[in-house]
Amino acid sequence: MKSAWVVPAAVGVVSLLSFSCEESFSPKTKFQGRNVLFCIIETDLIHTTDVTATVSRLYDVDGPDPSVNKVDPAVVGATVTLTINNGVSDRVYLLTESSRPRADTSRYAKCQRFYSVKGISVHYYDRYLRMTAHLPGGDSLVATTTVPHHALKEGFPPYPRGVTTRLDPLKYGKAWIIDWDDSFDEQHLFFPKLVIYWKKVAGPTGVAAQGVKEVPLQYVKRGDQMVPIYPSYSERESCSYDFAAIDSAMAQISAGDPNKGDYIVSSIVFRYTEFDSHLSRYYSSVNGSLDQYSVRVDETVYTNVVGGLGIFGSCYSETWGLPLEPGYVKSFGYRAK
Amino acid sequence: MTVTVRDNEITRCNVRLVPTLISLGEVSVVGEEVVRPTETGLGLQRISTEDIKLMPVTIESDLFRVLRSQPGVGSTDDVTSKYYVRGGGGDQNLVLLNGATVYGPFHALGIYSVIDPEMISMAEFYVGGFSPEYGGRLSSILNVVTRDGNKNNYHGTAQASLLSGKLSFEGPIPGGSVLVTGRKSYSGRLLKNYLNRPEAPFDFYDMSFKVNYSNPDIDENGKFVLHGFVSRDQLLNEDPLKEDYDIRNTIVGMNWHRVWSSPLYSRMNLSYSGFAAQVYPNLSKAIPRMNRVSDFTWDWDFTYTYDSRDELMFGVQNKFVATKLELDNLCGAHTSLAEHGWGLDCYVDYRFRRWDKFRLDLGVRPKLLALSTLRPFLFEPRVSLAYQPYPFVAFKAAVGVYSQEMFTLSDENELISIFEPWIITPDYLQSMSAGHLTAGMTVEIGDRLSIEIDGYYKMMANLVDANPKKFTAEAHDYVNVDGESYGLEFLFKCHLAGVMVQASYALSWAYKEREGKMYFPRYDSRHSANVLLGIELGEMWSANASWSLRSGMPFTPIAGYYDRVEIDPGAPTDVLSDIVPVTYWGEKNTARLPFYHRLDIGVSKKFQVSSADVTLGVSIVNVYDRKNVFYLDRDTGQPVYMLRFLPSATLKVEL
Numbered sequence: 001m002k003s004a005w006v007v008p009a010a011v012g013v014v015s016l017l018s019f020s021c022e023e024s025f026s027p028k029t030k031f032q033g034r035n036v037l038f039c040i041i042e043t044d045l046i047h048t049t050d051v052t053a054t055v056s057r058l059y060d061v062d063g064p065d066p067s068v069n070k071v072d073p074a075v076v077g078a079t080v081t082l083t084i085n086n087g088v089s090d091r092v093y094l095l096t097e098s099s100r101p102r103a104d105t106s107r108y109a110k111c112q113r114f115y116s117v118k119g120i121s122v123h124y125y126d127r128y129l130r131m132t133a134h135l136p137g138g139d140s141l142v143a144t145t146t147v148p149h150h151a152l153k154e155g156f157p158p159y160p161r162g163v164t165t166r167l168d169p170l171k172y173g174k175a176w177i178i179d180w181d182d183s184f185d186e187q188h189l190f191f192p193k194l195v196i197y198w199k200k201v202a203g204p205t206g207v208a209a210q211g212v213k214e215v216p217l218q219y220v221k222r223g224d225q226m227v228p229i230y231p232s233y234s235e236r237e238s239c240s241y242d243f244a245a246i247d248s249a250m251a252q253i254s255a256g257d258p259n260k261g262d263y264i265v266s267s268i269v270f271r272y273t274e275f276d277s278h279l280s281r282y283y284s285s286v287n288g289s290l291d292q293y294s295v296r297v298d299e300t301v302y303t304n305v306v307g308g309l310g311i312f313g314s315c316y317s318e319t320w321g322l323p324l325e326p327g328y329v330k331s332f333g334y335r336a337k
Numbered sequence: 338m339t340v341t342v343r344d345n346e347i348t349r350c351n352v353r354l355v356p357t358l359i360s361l362g363e364v365s366v367v368g369e370e371v372v373r374p375t376e377t378g379l380g381l382q383r384i385s386t387e388d389i390k391l392m393p394v395t396i397e398s399d400l401f402r403v404l405r406s407q408p409g410v411g412s413t414d415d416v417t418s419k420y421y422v423r424g425g426g427g428d429q430n431l432v433l434l435n436g437a438t439v440y441g442p443f444h445a446l447g448i449y450s451v452i453d454p455e456m457i458s459m460a461e462f463y464v465g466g467f468s469p470e471y472g473g474r475l476s477s478i479l480n481v482v483t484r485d486g487n488k489n490n491y492h493g494t495a496q497a498s499l500l501s502g503k504l505s506f507e508g509p510i511p512g513g514s515v516l517v518t519g520r521k522s523y524s525g526r527l528l529k530n531y532l533n534r535p536e537a538p539f540d541f542y543d544m545s546f547k548v549n550y551s552n553p554d555i556d557e558n559g560k561f562v563l564h565g566f567v568s569r570d571q572l573l574n575e576d577p578l579k580e581d582y583d584i585r586n587t588i589v590g591m592n593w594h595r596v597w598s599s600p601l602y603s604r605m606n607l608s609y610s611g612f613a614a615q616v617y618p619n620l621s622k623a624i625p626r627m628n629r630v631s632d633f634t635w636d637w638d639f640t641y642t643y644d645s646r647d648e649l650m651f652g653v654q655n656k657f658v659a660t661k662l663e664l665d666n667l668c669g670a671h672t673s674l675a676e677h678g679w680g681l682d683c684y685v686d687y688r689f690r691r692w693d694k695f696r697l698d699l700g701v702r703p704k705l706l707a708l709s710t711l712r713p714f715l716f717e718p719r720v721s722l723a724y725q726p727y728p729f730v731a732f733k734a735a736v737g738v739y740s741q742e743m744f745t746l747s748d749e750n751e752l753i754s755i756f757e758p759w760i761i762t763p764d765y766l767q768s769m770s771a772g773h774l775t776a777g778m779t780v781e782i783g784d785r786l787s788i789e790i791d792g793y794y795k796m797m798a799n800l801v802d803a804n805p806k807k808f809t810a811e812a813h814d815y816v817n818v819d820g821e822s823y824g825l826e827f828l829f830k831c832h833l834a835g836v837m838v839q840a841s842y843a844l845s846w847a848y849k850e851r852e853g854k855m856y857f858p859r860y861d862s863r864h865s866a867n868v869l870l871g872i873e874l875g876e877m878w879s880a881n882a883s884w885s886l887r888s889g890m891p892f893t894p895i896a897g898y899y900d901r902v903e904i905d906p907g908a909p910t911d912v913l914s915d916i917v918p919v920t921y922w923g924e925k926n927t928a929r930l931p932f933y934h935r936l937d938i939g940v941s942k943k944f945q946v947s948s949a950d951v952t953l954g955v956s957i958v959n960v961y962d963r964k965n966v967f968y969l970d971r972d973t974g975q976p977v978y979m980l981r982f983l984p985s986a987t988l989k990v991e992l
Contacts, residue, residue: 066898
């Protein structure tokens with residue numbers, strides 16, 4: 001072997017090993033002061049809602065961790081108005097500046113500042129909502145939204161005596177498929193949720209506990225365990241609950257408790273929330289992910305706020321309650337009423 | 338033996354050699370110089386198996402990682418083997434395997450190429466200014482020809498690395514030879530070093546075969562080649578809450594080489610290349626995606642040699658391609674694209690070889706039928722020349738126009754992407770096009786030392802990028818952007834007794850322009866340098882080392898922070914309580930990461946065990962454990978590093 005090569009090579013490697021192997025660099029550029037507006041209007045069949053908006057500014061901290069910021073970025077002294085147009089006339093509301101004590105004071109110690117108006121009516125036929133914020137420095141933020149349409153319910157199976165899974169599988173299948181119809185096809189996101197209301201009584205009249213049990217779409221085997229799968233956001237206008245998942249949720253209400261007869265289970269409630277197009281895009285851009293292996297940089301977060309960032313959106317929720325079939329409830333040892 | 342040769346006629350003469358034994362001293366083949374300085378092939382690099390062996394092994398030896406050591410070839414990271422040529426995008430590189438297009442040239446998220454170095458006979462790599470016989474891509478052509486099997490003896494090879502095992506078999510058949518290779522992964526554990534993930538249950542394999550056959554009774558002056566290649570990458574999670582992946586290449590083809598009675602040589606290629614990629618989300622929140630490509634290609638190339646040594650090359654290339662893509666984007670908007678088209682190109686290239694000191698190639702590539710609706714050009718002219726005033730120096734220049742009608746949905750914001758679908762340029766987009774202008778000089782001092790200096794300017798129009806504002810199904814998935822790149826490259830090669838040194842440096846600029854705004858693409862690197870060293874230490878020991886240096890890649894810096902409302906769809910949103918502090922990113926790619934540098938070393942020893950030749954290799958990646966920044970985590974703002982110190986070993990047994 002040509003040992004003449006070995007010594008210089010070894011010296012070179014040792015020299016390299018002694019190098020400093022990391023150099024510092026700043027991941028930041030010049031701080032940009034921009035204004036941020038957030039307001040989400042939630043409405044349902046009752047139509048009356050409180051509207052709350054926050055106006056804040058970008059901030060900077062030493063290092064990459066924004067949670068160390070202690071200076072409240074809220075903007076005070078802004079004039080915030082909400083204009084609602086139902087196709088015929090405008091209704092204009094001035095959001096008053098308010099404050100409240102913070103539940104979490106770990107970041108900001110002072111009261112939380114915001115803008116709000118209470119008890120206004122927002123209907124699904126209020127087609128056009130505009131929020132304007134004039135900031136003390138002269139900046140303005142403007143954003144608009146359209147309240148989602150009322151989606152029509154369809155496809156409920158006939159439950160003449162209440163919801164039950166004890167059905168002929170040849171006729172009804174093995175799942176409860178719930179459909180709704182967004183006939184306007186605006187690519188809105190929907191969030192379905194199915195819950196069972198229960199309470200546990202102590203003695204003839206007292207209520208020891210009560211709660212809501214969410215029903216998963218299905219259970220899947222993951223290793224040795226059965227894992228519930230809950231619905232997530234999607235543009236789909238239907239969802240399917242396995243009868244076995246409903247049965248399992250019913251059984252889990254009193255899991256570990258031998259006194260099944262103390263439980264009253266009376267109704268099952270389906271609720272869906274529809275986001276308007278702006279809120280749908282915002283939610284997708286914040287929460288979307290391709291898969292667990294892809295690596296993305298440079299997050300693009302949707303905003304509809306002209307002159308700044310944030311979101312002004314609206315959503316519409318609808319709830320359909322159905323009674324449970326008494327025989328079905330009793331099959332778990334519970335009381336129906 | 339007497340051979341009679343007549344004017345304008347090719348004389349065929351078969352000579353059967355008789356085997357005999359002779360005694361030789363030790364012979365070490367470190368590399369071979371194959372490109373003559375007077376060829377006009379500016380930007381052509383020939384990669385031999387010895388070049389691949391020169392690179393220290395990164396778990397597996399890999400052709401694409403060798404390409405990245407060439408000047409003008411860049412990358413965004415050392416995790417994947419993806420490459421970017423002279424400021425062009427990753428999908429602007431054509432990979433040909435025996436004349437058939439390879440659409441999915443990567444294994445395991447792009448960490449390795451699907452082309453097993455064991456099957457390579459020759460790889461030609463054009464980094465620009467390529468001749469009219471090549472088309473369909475803007476930036477580079479990698480033309481890989483697999484080995485012919487051994488025509489005299491049966492021969493087998495077994496290899497093992499920490500990632501995969503390989504087998505190859507070759508030997509004679511009546512009228513020709515056969516070669517079969519196969520590679521299969523058996524452990525994905527090492528890949529977690531690449532992905533910073535605790536688990537990555539990759540499973541991949543590739544297989545190839547090549548059959549050569551010639552029979553004077555069928556075609557006296559012809560040779561037939563039947564070849565095939567399949568590869569499959571699967572990522573199968575046993576957990577139903579995680580997604581699965583399946584990516585496949587299927588290639589089968591036939592080549593017919595023929596020497597006609599006049600000084601005319603032809604090569605016909607008939608091939609099918611299929612690519613299928615699918616993401617099965619199962620019950621995870623991953624987005625379902627599917628891509629299919631079917632490519633039927635028929636090429637026929639002719640070369641006619643005149644008495645003056647001039648050459649006329651001409652041919653026809655006929656292609657039918659169908660692509661299908663189904664996916665949802667990050668905002669839930671669905672995309673469904675199904676495109677198909679016929680592409681019919683022909684080309685003529687007249688090569689003046691009548692002068693000793695001057696070479697000139699004049700060519701044109703008319704596009705008679707286009708795959709896409711809005712094709713860029715009807716004619717693509719190509720001109721190249723070389724002037725050699727002295728035997729040791731040659732000056733070269735080339736100019737050409739190029740077009741590309743297929744592209745991948747490769748968002749440069751996805752540093753690691755498992756799904757890169759190919760589609761034909763949809764109707765609403767203009768096809769990509771580019772103009773290359775290159776000039777250079779080659780100095781060769783004997784057979785031992787060469788220096789190449791190349792400069793280039795590349796203007797690109799109608800490049801295709803993912804539309805960052807696609808929030809609805811109606812919005813287009815892609816937008817056209819323009820680009821520009823230019824640079825200067827140096828390559829130094831020295832081959833002395835037992836030592837081979839290759840050093841390269843590139844100074845380059847790359848830009849993209851969208852909506853009137855110029856920005857640096859992520860693969861833009863101002864300076865890059867590579868040094869490769871191979872040493873035969875004697876007694877069958879050999880060592881190699883590579884050192885790479887690159888100026889920092891562009892990245893989008895942090896411009897501030899804000900408190901963002903997070904929506905929980907299961908409960909009413911409270912804009913006062915449901916807030917999290919997040920990063921606000923500044924202008925795209927306006928800052929630079931720190932310099933990248935890395936040293937890899939390897940050593941191997943060959944010895945004989947019984948009748949088998951055994952080679953044992955050990956290599957270390959990132960010897961001095963440099964913390965090269967890969968990217969900034971968008972959630973934490975903290976840097977994520979590339980490959981750290983990583984030893985590996987390989988074993989090769991030849992029977």
